[in-house]
Amino acid sequence: MTDLTHALIAAADRGYRDVAAAVEEAGLRNVAAALINEIFFRAHLDELAAVEGAGESSLVITLTHGSRETSVLVSVGPKGVEIGRAARPTDIPPTTIVQDVCETALALYGPRERVSSASREIRWPGPRTMVPRLVNGPAVPRLFHAVVQRVVHVLERGRPAPLAELAVRHGTDKWSFLHQYTQHYQRHFGPLRDRPVKICEIGVGGYGDTEAGGGSLSMWKEFFPRGLVYGLDIADKRALDRPRITTIQADQSDPEALRSMAEKFGPFDIFIDDGSHMSPHVITSFETLFPYLAKDGIYAIEDLHGSYWPQLFEGSEDDLNAPEFTVGFLKQMVDGLNHEEFLKSETRVAKSTDRSIKGIHFYHNLAFIDKGRNEEGGPIASVLREAPEILGVEGLR
Ligand SMILES: C[S@@+](CC[C@H](N)C(=O)[O-])C[C@H]1O[C@@H](n2cnc3c(N)ncnc32)[C@H](O)[C@@H]1O
Structure with missing residues (x-):
């Protein structure tokens, strides 16, 4: 993964076409794995998991390349950050963040002026979950929005910590x-x-x-x-x-x-x-x-x-x-x-x-x-x- 990450940083410095070529060469799944590793490193979801009484929540990140896509599911809760498992109870389905893989690589590794969210879509679970009081749905745990917000913050290269x-x-x-x-x-x-x-x-x-x-x-x-x-x-x-x-x-x-x-x-x-x-x-x-x-x-x-x-x-x-x-x-x-x-x-x-x-x-x-x-x-x-x-x-x- 180290060599691929180095290649992605170099490609992102040059621009979208070079990142797309790197994706073709290394394969969407491998590039997505490297980018998701970086997103999780920067998002510090473990800090959210440690907040007592914040509940449990899960998120899907889907990276697309043309008509292809690859996804990872992550749950955050009292047991920490677990990749590949949905939060329990499952009555609140995960939110999904979808973004073009090249745009994601540029957001993480490119010059700041190349950070963009043009292709990003956030698929929230639906009205039953989002307005629970109106429809007598399940209570939304405190972690629910925090997990999505942390990942979006990383994708936007938001305010860097001192x-x-x-x-x-x-x-x-x-x-x-x-x-x-x-x-x-x-x-x-x-x-x-x-x-x-x-x-x-x-x-x-x-x-x-x-x-x-x-x-x-x-x-x-x-x-x-x-x-x-x-x-x-x-x-x-x-x-x-x-x-x-x-x-x-x-x-x-x-x-x-x-x-x-x-x-x-x-x-x-x-x-x-x-x-x-x-x-x-x-x-x-x-x-x-x-x-x-x-x-x-x-x-x-x-x-x-x-x-x-x-x-x-x-x-x-x-x-x-x-x-x-x-x-x-x-x-x-x-x-x-x-x-x-x-x-x-x-x-x-x-x-x-x-x-x-x-x-x-x-x-x-x-x-x-x-x-x-x-x-x-x-x-x-x-x-x-x-x-x-x-x-x-x-x-x-
Ligand atoms: C103060 S610690 C480094 C702490 C680290 N930079 C940090 O800020 O978290 C010093 C390290 O220098 C290493 N060290 C000691 N003598 C060394 C040498 N001659 N050459 C290379 N590393 C050495 C030690 O093994 C030790 O891990």
């Missing part, structure tokens, strides 16, 4: 008593939200437990509806692979392993380092992966406190500018932003990234590095270096 809400929902500590990172991610990643980004996070979570972790990967999957999410961890996390989520087992201190991962899956629009937090690992990962960052990509490094703590992450606060520790390493890049402004060649050894980092942002324990051309020129510095007398240097002070 990242902090997604962090709590998916169980990552990026918004918790430990960290308050989501406000910063929201600001830096928000403008990319509707793009078909590729994002790679070092550190899946759950450490040696191969079935645990993955909270931030599913948070990013929901935050970037068209995104492909990759998670790298020293432990085997394949059990957490899902459509649009791929895990890779590798040690972030091993440049060869990082390179082979990036050659296979990159380039990436975003890297996040939330792995070991040991300075040599963080620095090796940055130096190896930065070339695989897209030309306007963002590299984020979390938990900078690891740079200072000898007890936990072999850090040090003896020399806050020491470049072998993460924060000192990043501070050097701040001078790199101004590489064109130095008057003496011996002041600083040039770094290979000086010309390709255009911004650095620091927050409590979190840094963002913006890739981009940093060669605006330093016209005044050039004159000061070569012919200061023509500027009347005294007058510039």
